[in-house]
Amino acid sequence: MSWPAPQIPPELITPQSARGTTDDFIRAIAVGTDFDGRTVLDGIDLAIRRGEVFVIMGPSGCGKTTMLRHLCGLNRPTTGSVFVDGQDIFALPEAELQKLRLRTGLSFQGGALLGSLSVLDNVALPLRENTELDDELIRDIARMKLEMVGLLHACDLLPANLSGGMKKRAAIARAIVLDPDIIFFDEPSAGLDPVTAAEVDNLICKLNQVFGITMVVVTHDLPSAQCIADRVAVFFDGRVAALGEKEDVWTSHDPRIRDFIERRMREADERTIDVAEFIAI
Secondary structure, three states: OOOOOOOOOHHHEOOOOOOOOOOEEEEEEEEEEEEOOEEEEEEEEEEEEOOOEEEEEOOOOOOHHHHHHHHOOOOOOOEEEEEEOOEEHHHOOHHHHHHHHOOEEEEOOOOOOOOOOOHHHHHHHHHHHHOOOOHHHHHHHHHHHHHHOOOHHHOOOOHHHOOHHHHHHHHHHHHOOOOOOEEEEEOOOOOOOHHHHHHHHHHHHHHHHHHOOEEEEEOOOHHHHHHHOOEEEEEEOOEEEEEEEHHHHHOOOOHHHHHHHOOOOOOOOOOOOOHHHHHHO
16 A cells, blocks of 8 residues: 655654655554644654554653554544554444454553453453354463463452552453454553563563564653663654654653653743742742
């Protein structure tokens, strides 16, 4: 398919970040989103390659989770288009969109496990809802996916009995149960201790390396992004501030990128209150 040309300004693209290759699997073109008169995303262009781990980073409120919801087809943007494997997902008939959704896995920030179902039944649910496999085979597949994420021993537990890291892994097992081509992750390491976060990062990397799944990860966890990313996009105020190989983004000279990566406070502005001065008044 002939892709419409993206409109990312050249100065925002680091030297090694090729765009518009024939192996692009997901393309966002001029995506813009407004909520209640406020611009959340402003003309975003992204090209995500087949089989890569693509990380979207940025400070809270920059629009990265909104972008993720557009990329996976949950929400239609105000303007622009999203293409997956050459198909404009918001122009597809419902039946075709559903087929595309079955090729997509989602791992939500809080896990989004159903509290009344066991871990095994949570993982098996997509198979029960979308296939005609017999129940014993469904349970066998669910067990296999749980074993892949190191959680088979917890298959009979309810989500309330899981630790934070176990919930994340159960959510990943459910996301891969239909053998998707794409998995979208929203803050996969959020709320986890450093060791558990590293375990989740390692799991994401291994799934990508073994199965070649295209992965799109939203995170503001810098060590996690450094570990898992092939390429990175950094959002600021609803726009792409940097895009490229992670090594290039990490060595960017843009002051905003440096402040974000080095965890430095931005200069105060008129909206900022110095608490110490405020109390002293």
